[in-house]
Amino acid sequence: MPSPLPAAAAAAAEIVTGMAVQAPPVAVSRALRRAELYSRTARVLGRRLEVAGELVDVRRELRVGDLLRVRPDGGPALLRPVAMHLRVRATDPTPVLEIVHGPLTGATVSFRVDGDPAGAVVRCTVGRPGRMPARRIRAGAGVLLGIATLLAREPLVVVAGVVVDADRVLAARRAAPSAHAGGWEFPGGKVEPGEEEDAALVRELREELGITVRVGERVGPDVDLGGSAVLRCRVATVRSGTPTPQAGDHDRIRWLKGEELTEVDWLPADLAVLPDVRALLAATATAAENRAERAHDDRPDNAG
Incomplete structure (x- = not known):
């Protein structure tokens, strides 16, 4: 009290x-x-x-x-x-x-x-x-x-989208504010009071990148941002639209494979979740390979 x-x-x-x-x-x-x-x-x-x-x-x-x-x-x-x-x-x-x-x-x-x-x-x-x-x-x-x-x-949750496409993940470069300009991040924003995390991420990615996404599981632990705020990452997949920077929040985007994650200058909070993102991409690639192998084995010309 x-x-x-x-x-x-x-x-x-x-x-x-x-x-x-x-x-x-x-x-x-x-x-x-x-x-x-x-x-x-x-x-x-x-x-x-x-x-x-x-x-x-x-x-x-x-x-x-x-x-x-x-x-x-x-x-x-x-x-x-x-x-x-x-x-x-x-x-x-x-x-x-x-x-x-x-x-x-x-x-x-x-x-x-x-x-x-x-x-x-x-x-x-x-x-x-x-x-x-x-x-x-x-x-x-x-x-x-x-x-x-x-x-x-009550913690302020900043939810970020780890937007994946097969073995790639979307990164966005900040254009503002000046303290973060030039740094790369997983795009997203704060969850407003009374708003569900899924709805907040869908809203933020629509506003920032002009895409509609499906929200999946969490990626990595919460990252302390100070001031009772935390960064929470969620998997997202694009349902419609092509990612394009909107409203001046970002000035560039890149699709990165696991081995390319270190090619950009990440903001500190997003850098903390890179090991989990790299593991996610590896698991996604392995699952895709396994599906391809099963599909190949199930072909009629491979029987017997």
């Missing part, structure tokens, strides 16, 4: 609630940007959350300009049964929200995350809180930070 820190008013014009979290700061910041955090907090407080008029889609992060509508929905009376609207003013590195309708109109909600990879301290500051009792504001902030702790501890 998270360890509460003493809440204190930094000044008469703001109320601060803090909590220690056993998760890296980057994971905590990522949790604070997730729409799911605010939806779950609203439910606990007996509210319903809508974003820009639609029921919240937990599969995305908050965006600047989003309007969060918090409406009464029964449940506990921790807050008065009135509606509240919050506008997202910033999201990087953590959200800044302004209350534009309701009993705290004009108040702002912001976050600060400090710490190191072993743990973080997150503070929620409500500026210009008006006349609402501080204990109610701190209670609501405490619920939000507690749920943020749970989300921060």
Whole structure:
């Protein structure tokens, strides 16, 4: 369980609630940007959350300009049964929200995350809180930070496709961001909150390479990417389309055989799974040879 820190008013014009979290700061910041955090907090407080008029889609992060509508929905009376609207003013590195309708109109909600990879301290500051009792504001902030702790501890999965064609595997060269440009990888991307890994890989490869794939078994163990994120590789085979770099993520692709895997400059995380990919290609080639031999032996002219 998270360890509460003493809440204190930094000044008469703001109320601060803090909590220690056993998760890296980057994971905590990522949790604070997730729409799911605010939806779950609203439910606990007996509210319903809508974003820009639609029921919240937990599969995305908050965006600047989003309007969060918090409406009464029964449940506990921790807050008065009135509606509240919050506008997202910033999201990087953590959200800044302004209350534009309701009993705290004009108040702002912001976050600060400090710490190191072993743990973080997150503070929620409500500026210009008006006349609402501080204990109610701190209670609501405490619920939000507690749920943020749970989300921060969930690993972010980056799923990559080991796209195979007989004895070859597809490699893609990064064009962006600049820190990864020129490095080769197995293409893919992050699994969004609430999304299945298979669906995420199908979506990413369609967006990045313009192909539709069938997703198979895992390849190798998870690779630690830091910040509670892991790289998870899955076998994929092309069902339709020709791999072509899309949307500026990659600028080149290559089909590589097992003995050619060392010919490109792999990104560190993808380099870690090369032994497993090489073994997969070898097993695939052996299986193909065995099928060819059985087909040859079964031919009528080979009988007797």
